Amino acid sequence: MATMQWWQKAVVYQVYPRSFQDSNGDGIGDLPGITSRLDYIKQLGADVVWLNPIYQSPGVDNGYDISDYEAINPEFGTMADFDQLLAQLHQRGLKLMMDIVVNHTSNRHHWFIESAKSRDNPYADYYIWRDPVDGHAPTNWGSFFSGSTWTYVPARQQYYLHSFAVEQPDLNWENPKLRQAVYDMMNFWVKKGVDGFRLDVINLISKPTDFVDGQPNSGEPYADIGPIIANGHRLSAFLQEMHTQVLAGADLITVGETPNATIKDAQQSAGLTTNELNMVFEFEHMNLDGNSNPALGKWNDQPVNLVDLKQSLSKWQTGLHGKAWNSLYWNNHDQPRIVSRFGNDDPKYRVISAEMLATMLHGLQGTPYIYEGEEIGMTNAHFTELSDYKDLESLNAYHHLVDEEHRLSSTQMLADLAHMSRDNARTPMQWDNSLNAGFSTGTPWLQVNPNYPQLNVQQTLAESNSIFTYYQQLIQLRHTNAILTTGDYQLLDADDGAVYAYLRTAGTQQLLVICNFTAHDQVREYDQLPSDVQRLIGNYIDDQGATLRPYEAKIYQF
Template sequence: MNKKWWKEAVVYQIYPRSFKDSNNDGIGDLRGIIEKIDYLDQLGVDAVWLNPVYQSPNDDNGYDISDYKDIMDEFGTMEDLEELMELLHEREIKLIMDLVINHSSDEHQWFQESRKSKSNPYRDYYIWKDGKNDGPPNNWKSFFGGSAWKYDEQTDQYYLHLFSPKQPDLNWENPKLRQEIYEMINWWLEKGVDGFRLDVINLISKDQRFPDGAEAGQKGHEYFANGPRVHEFVQEMAAETFNNYEAMTVGETPFVDKDEALKFVKEERKEFSMVIPFEHLEFDRKEGWDKITDWDLTELKDLMSEWQYKLQENNGWTSLYFCNHDQPRIVSRYGDDGEYRKESAKMLGTMLHTLRGTPFIYQGEEIGMTNISFESLDDFDDIETRGYIKEVQAKGELSEDEILEIANYRTRDNARTPMHWNSNKYAGFSEVEPWLKLNTNYPAVNVEKDLAAEDSVFKYYQRMISLRKKYPVFAYGEYDILLKEDQNIYAYQRRGEENNLLILLNFSRKRVDYDLTEEVEVETAELILNNYQKEADFELSGSLRPYEARVYLC
């Protein structure tokens, strides 16, 4: 097992627009993050992943980049970013930038040139095709709804956009484009950035036949996800950039199972440090966006165990996360955001911080922030949600109230509501009305309250992070599942060189019994983490309280 700093790290993700507003324009910014560096240091995190802050027209909240070497005006200046990086480094916190290189903005200079003529030197920086039968080149569907092709009158061709029409896909088949991207990446690494999270990076290689996709699911994904040259491209990029530094690289990889993930993260392949998988967050949407699906804990346990065993047996690594800017709040999905909000928030956090991999905390997760509830379909800001609402409305099968209920549960806006710093007006995020509505529960759920309370979610996260720094078994211990068939309890061991861990997690809102006498050969153990203030003695059989989490050092 090769030891790496990023295997031992805890990463904190910041969505700048919603973190802290320093100049009272209702939008979070870089100087707002600078104001809160001491908070990040107090929490104990080792790295900050910053969502995109590059120059952008903001069609998809910064994931449409118009200049990779400049900062969005709303967020500040390059000098602000350099100061933020310097101050983080003074506290031994590394900076991970978000990198979007499957597509750019249609306002990027490359695309502005590309669309001028078929003979323009930048034409092949993007994917242009003739139409077919008076329509798009194929039936591929955009992630944001509708066709993935946009007709451009100027040259009488279509360009590919797997996301918004303002996010044209880059043509990685073009070696000149690839070299421009590598030069830009090295520019940031030379500036001192410690790594990158790479947005939908497994979509960069498309099947050059561009055939129609199957009718079911995301049309075309079998031809644009994990394409024929994706690993060739990633290995080339890594060799010319990341691998010349001690950089942490996190590949966001939709449509990837454990076997495909291993190709990206197996150390000897020298591609990425880890990937961001999606399968563990698909259980409640197995039948599509417009149906909230019931799920069983054994499904989650089986999936997590498959990934854990596959990667540890093959020298691979992964990220551990439940929340990010694209996912609703986990305490409202897999926990209980009512009576047991604190207990379930702590329990879910315990799972992430005791599995094998690198834990990620999304802003607000460390205080147990919950989903918001919008009152109208007009309240949603998220471009993806708005696209899905239009599709469901067109089907005519659900009422507006039913669509609103589903949209409130699904929307990415749940993660993007402003951070709750205190119970003052606008939650201490700003002194003016924020760009997106606040969750109405901010007077009860905020940082100030959590810092003052001994049993808070924040204090619990502090404890988890400190234990990870103290005991290498948290990072490097091997995983072994227990009570595999139990439908309420997720139990497992981590086996290290010096210590072992025994983890018991109750995913139920009721007290449940367990019996480990035939599975665990441990006579005594020290309880080092428990999400109830009243401690529990070690016993191989007993019961767990609602959403209880226990971590024993053996």
């Protein structure tokens, strides 16, 4: 492999600003709050901080509906607060990755307000407008957030496209003036000194040239828009233009969120020589525990099948090796807590299963992402009432599947939300056992997980063998052991439904990663392992060789 780039050796820590630290008692996390916790992130050992959107926004989709790209949401602070945060990050040797949304804006963005007025103003073609067809919406496409993707505006006598909420109109990337406006906005932040971008649903920006109906799922009125608009014919051209206009020469870290992306798509978008993005977030391994009924989408409360998980992750490891770059993640603001989802959040197993999952992921090739609270083993909130939830996707799904379609009972849907809702990731960071977990002196915007008195940063840092300490060790391995960055990957025992084991090899050096995904002892012997091998890291104090205890994980080097 060619010379390693800094972002290939880096570890990224994701901060969801609304839920990280409130500094002024209004119940909403803010920029000064993040600044006050930078030493904690530095102590962990991360290299990059990824901030979810902090721009001016009505907050319909928690900041992913941007009304002004170059202004800070007053809930989070001021531009001076941002400048201070950036300076303090850089002072500690940390880099900042901004989260931007350029597939759509808020319907309160001045571009859209002007565009909606008429068909002949300077912003008329900044969005995707279509005439009615036989008095109805142009197509039968269904939004990611339920319902039609089309909304009618009488002033234009046309419908506009919104892949997500009604309040999130899609931008028209076929318009070169729009594209230039996007690049100018990105360069505004580059000039401020930011170190990279996470690009929300970036592979949706190239829409089809023909707007035709799709095939709905059985019994559904709408066709799933994802496969229709993802990875469009001009995506590479747009990303290469973005690279030329913004990214080239700036030495930035870039990651694109790419739903419905294939290995081939990722080889292009995150190719080592394609001049597009550094890496992409793929979703395949995060969709394995979705409902077997397509009409129910992701809403399910069943565990993932380990054989399927191994197959998916292995495909991406081998498919991108030497051609493109992987991003490695379990958690983010859109995914429930991994220890509750793929591990075991029972107090007896929470710590070791969280460490096992961390070992499995950080042993792979790619850039690891740690989501706030993952490093202390934060769990799903296990909310029991619909009123506990704030997430637009969750609330829309409940009303659609329970109230309108009667596909699920209220009891089952609440169980599915407790397992899969995005709000599980968005409960406030648990800093200590004081009021509201030390997050805020006011009423938090989303209630704190009830387990915070027993599970918090203060308690974790006081423990000698904590999840936090284990993450520090894994990060140190990423920084010092070249095999983790450069080595190739080989899955062992693909059909083993209890243990995930794989080899990483670079020249004559090898790592063997072994992870027990069950609460039961497993006995496994691997032919590749010399008798005198030494354990590099493990989540049990001692090593019992072929006997794997519940959720045991270890890495051998030889």
